[in-house]
Amino acid sequence: MKKIAFALLGVVIAVVIAIAALLALVDPNQFKPMIAEQVKKATGRDLVIEGDIGWRFFPSLGFDIGQTAFRNPQGFAEPNLVQFDNAELSVSVMPLFSRELHVGKVSLQGGRIFVQTLPSGVSNLDGLGKQAGDSTGEQQPADIAKKTDSQQPESSAPAQPWAMSLDGIEIVDASAVIRDDRNGNKTDISQFDFSLSRFAPGEWTEAKFDINGQADKMVFAAKGQTQLLINKKLDGAELKQLALDLSANDGNTEIKSASLSLDSFKLGEWSTIEFSAKGQLPELAFDSKGKTRLNVSPDVKMVSLDGLSLDAALSGSALPRPSMKVSVKADATYDIPAALATVSAFATSADELAVSGSMSFKSADIPVIRFDLASDRIDVDAFMGKDEQPAPKSGSESTASTKAEGSDPSVAVEEQEPDLSVFKTVDVAGKVAIGELKAANAKLSNVVLSVTVKDGVLKLKGLDADLYKGHLNASATIDARGALPTYRVSKHLNGVQIQPMLVDIAGNDVLAGTGSIDIALSGKGLTESRIRKNVNGTIAVNFADGAVYGVNIPEMIREAKATLKGHKAEYIKEEKKTDFSSMKATMKLGNGIASTSDLDINSPLLRIGGQGETNLVSEKLAFLINTSVVATSKGQGGKEIDEVADLTVPINVTGNWNEPKFALNIAQLLKQNNELEEKAQREVERGLKKLFGDKADDENIKNAADKLLKGLFN
Incomplete structure (x- = not known):
């Protein structure tokens, strides 16, 4: 020892x-x-x-x-x-x-x-990987060979791993x-x-970090911890009990708190992630939380999310309403080699608005986006806080202009074209189906919309919808490749009840009937002023079994008769409307003007033709409506008007879109009366010649004929 x-x-x-x-x-x-x-x-x-x-x-x-x-x-x-x-x-x-x-x-x-x-x-x-004086920083093949040879072990037995x-x-x-x-x-x-x-390797270890800093104007702080395991063979790793916390503020955006936790992570196995964030954006406050399950394939080529759910409470002036509840649920996968993200079982809701479906996103120089979405009901007006029903404006009432007092639509207002540059940077195609849709107070059902965006061109391939007991089919194209965007629109409405549609959309009940409308328009520029100035095309209307409210043409005919006789028309209290069995017209649009020359309204009593134009910029009206009584029957309201059968009554329509004005064209009426009287005088003289021969020039006979004519025209 x-x-x-x-x-x-x-x-x-x-x-x-x-x-x-x-x-x-x-x-x-x-x-x-x-x-x-x-x-x-x-x-x-x-x-x-x-x-x-x-x-x-x-x-x-x-x-x-x-x-x-x-x-x-x-x-x-x-x-x-x-x-x-x-x-x-x-x-x-x-x-x-x-x-x-x-x-x-x-x-x-x-x-x-x-x-x-x-x-x-x-x-x-730069240059850290290069040796001083060496422009390439690369070893020559001969040097590598020598080094490799010198490092070869003398024995071929495998070395014990470190x-x-x-x-x-x-x-x-x-x-x-x-x-x-x-x-x-x-x-x-x-x-x-x-x-x-x-x-x-092969043992669990704990890692912690704490960081504070600033990225440009964003001041941030983050901290976290996790447990880490590196496999003994150094060919894999695992995480568990990961917890991260973050806060940030740049003066405009504040993330008061954000956290993420993960129970465990290993390639090929499912992990549970929970996350939350609370903060303030400009004019928007948010408080959100969510969770999902994460799986990364063993070959690290596929990332999958299962049961992703996110719930957020939002408030602020940036929203269409003071506060909202938003929810998102989905499953998702991301194919890393293909750079393709796919979202399935997608369902999102914002208060009462709900949408479900699927979508995909492929990362590329021009990202490829595809979607197929559906909703049972979407009320855009309620969602945007504009759910008030406009009060109907009868044509018989004096309606105030919707424009600011003293404004003139003809005065040019500086407008900016919408930024459509995104049309050149994406490849989008998809479909949206909506059971019931309310937008701009219009009510549609069974809506199906197909849309594509590619190479700077948006195409509305098809819009089909039922509305007001009729059907709508439309297509449109917006081409954003030029200095100004161009557009082309085609619409066909068939069997639509016009009055309830006008009441809902414009708050105006001036026209009633069942009708079809065909629209084919094109133009350049999407600001309101450019659309009014540059739109070209036609709008063809064909209505049946309706009425024009705000004007009683039979009443105006009686007034015309009284005017011709120099009397005052008898007042009869009647509704200011004119019934018709059919109404047809074709409006031609171009150079800021919409004009028609083939207005044709028919009823058992009346024949109404018209022509004229309206200025799309100033909204002024200039139409002449010619009305004739073509039947012998009691007039609208029960007053006999047989005495003016075949008389054409000219009516001027002036004013503007919001306040149309109707008035007799007295000059045209009197001219017509004089022409009829002169024509009758010539016919009477011809008849007298045949009947009395040379005695037709007798003063007594002439006086008797003059009294007869005056009785007819007075």
């Missing part, structure tokens, strides 16, 4: 003597110039070690390095690319003989990284700046702390 004790004591004395000799004879600081020289050769940059290098012998062999800096080239805002105040590293020596690398706790204090890209595009990271362990990592008071002077972006990490507990 004494011999063993003396032997151990000798070993200890020898180790102590060796350490003492090492400390006395070897000063690690003498290696500073050599280290700096090797770094200079390898990178072309200067390494400056201002602090001391000191040995560490317990509990393992290692060293401390004081203040050290790795320099930037000239011309950058800070002198150093990397610097730190102190670093510590130690390695256990004895395990090295058993091919085991046991590293003690690695500590870095006061570290800082500065990365800058100049306006020219030059970065202080085992590695780390007592931990500690980074304290680190900071970093990433600057890009080309666009003025700057990220400044003012404090970064990181710790990793004992680490060894």
Whole structure:
């Protein structure tokens, strides 16, 4: 036993003597110039070690390095690319003989990284992979071969793999700046702390971080922790109990709190993720939370989300209503090699508005988007807070203009074309089906819409819908490839009840009937003023069994009869409307004018024809309506008007769209009366000649004929 004790004591004395000799004879600081020289050769940059290098012998062999800096080239805002105040590293020596690398706790204090890209595009990271004086930084094939040959083991027996362990990592008071002077972006990490507990492949370790900084104007803070496992063969990893927290504020946007938690993560297995966020955007406050299950395939080619759900409470003036509840549910997959995201079982709701379906997104130079969406009911007016029913404006009432008092539509107002540049950057195709739709107070059902956007052109391939006991079919194209967008619209309405549609859409009951409308329009420019000035095409209407409210044409005929006789028309209280059995007209649009020359309204009593135009810019009306009584019957309202059968009554329609005015064209009426009287006079004289011969010139006979004619026309 004494011999063993003396032997151990000798070993200890020898180790102590060796350490003492090492400390006395070897000063690690003498290696500073050599280290700096090797770094200079390898990178072309200067390494400056201002602090001391000191040995560490317990509990393992290692060293401390004081203040050290790795320099930037000239011309950058800070002198150093990397610097730190102190670093510590130690390695256990004895395990090295058993091919085991046991590293003690690695500590870095006061570290800082500065990365800058100049306006020219030059970065202080450029050239780090090249040796000084070597423009390529690549080894020649011959050098690689020599190195490979020299490293070949003498024995062909496989080498025993190394085992590695780390007592931990500690980074304290680190900071970093990433600057890009080309666009003025700057990220400044003012404090970064990181710790990793004992680490060894096949064992769980705990990692924590805490970071504070600013990205441009956004001040942020984040912290998190997780447990990490690296497989013994270093061919995989796992996470569990991941928790992240974030807050940020740039003066306009504030994320008061955001969190994400994950129970576990391993390739090929499902993980549960929960997340939440609360904050304030300009004019919008949000409070949201959600969860999902995540799976990443073992080959890392497919990412899947199952049962994604998100619920958010929103409030603020940016919304169509003071507050809203929004919900999203979906399953999703992302094919990484194909860059294709697919969303299925998609369902979203915003208060009473709900939409479901599927969609996909393929990342490319021109992203490809496809969708197939459906909803049972969408009330756009209620959603936008515009659910008030407009009061019907009867044509018999004086209606106030919807424009501001004193405004003139002909006065040019500066308008800006909508930005349609997105049409050139996406490839979109999809379909939307809606059971019931209410928009602009119009009520539609069984709506089916197909749309595409490609190469700068939007195509509404088909819009089919039922409305007001009729059917709508429409198509449209908007081409955004030119300086001004062009459009082409085609619509066909068939069997539509006109009056309830006008009451709902325009609050106007001036026209009633069952009708069809065919619209074919095109033009350039999408601002209101350009549409009015540049629209071209036709609008053809064909109504049946209806009435025009606001004007009683039979009453005006009686007034015309009284006017011709020089009397005042008898007042009869009747509804101001004119019934018709059919109404047809074709409006031609061009150069800011809508005109017609074939207005034709028929009823058993009346024949109404008309022509004229309206200015689409000023909204002024200029129409002449000619009305004739073509039957012998009691007039509308029960008053006999047989005496004016075959008399054409001209009516001027003036005013504007909101206040049309109807009046007899007295000049035209009197001219017509004079022409009829002159024609009758000639016919009477011809008849007298045949009847009385030369006696027709007798004054008594002429006087009797004149009295007869005056009785007819007065």
